[in-house]
Amino acid sequence: MRAAISALTLAVFAAIAVPAHGQKPSLGMLDELDRGGWELRERGGDASVHNICLDNARRLIQLRHPGVPCSSVVVEDSAVQVTVQYTCRGQGYGRTRIRRETNRLIQIDTQGIVNGLPFSYSAEGRKTGACHSS
Numbered sequence: 001m002r003a004a005i006s007a008l009t010l011a012v013f014a015a016i017a018v019p020a021h022g023q024k025p026s027l028g029m030l031d032e033l034d035r036g037g038w039e040l041r042e043r044g045g046d047a048s049v050h051n052i053c054l055d056n057a058r059r060l061i062q063l064r065h066p067g068v069p070c071s072s073v074v075v076e077d078s079a080v081q082v083t084v085q086y087t088c089r090g091q092g093y094g095r096t097r098i099r100r101e102t103n104r105l106i107q108i109d110t111q112g113i114v115n116g117l118p119f120s121y122s123a124e125g126r127k128t129g130a131c132h133s134s
Contacts, residue, residue, distance in 0.1 A: 036130050037128045038053075062086060063108070072086035083098075094111065104126065105127070107124055
C-alpha cells in the first residue's frame with residue numbers, strides 16, 4: 001500500500017513539474033519579440049524617447065531596476081500580454097505590464113518604488129533596426 005501511495009505521489013509531482021507537450025515556457029511572449037535596437041517613446045509628460053539595445057526582452061520587466069537581482073511573480077502570462085510583479089530587496093519594487101501588438105511594437109506600463117521614490121512609466125516600444133554602439 002505504501003509503495004502504491006509513493007508511486008502515485010511521484011506521478012503527481014512529475015505531472016506538475018513537466019510542462020505539457022507543446023506548452024510555451026513562462027513569459028514566452030517576451031522571447032518572441034525581435035532583438036536589436038528599440039525606441040521607447042514615453043506617453044504623456046515630456047514624451048521623452050530612449051533608445052535601447054534589446055538582446056533579451058525580459059529586461060523590459062525591470063526598466064527602473066536594471067541589473068538588480070529581484071524576485072518576481074508572474075501575474076499574467078498570455079500570448080499577447082504579460083504582467084510581472086517584482087521585489088528588489090532594499091531597493092524597491094515594481095509591477096510591469098507589457099502588451100504585444102506585433103513582435104516589433106509593444107506597449108509598456110510599469111510603476112513602483114525605486115530608491116524610496118515612486119515611479120510610473122508608460123511607453124510605446126518600437127523596433128528600429130540593429131543595435132548601434134555609441
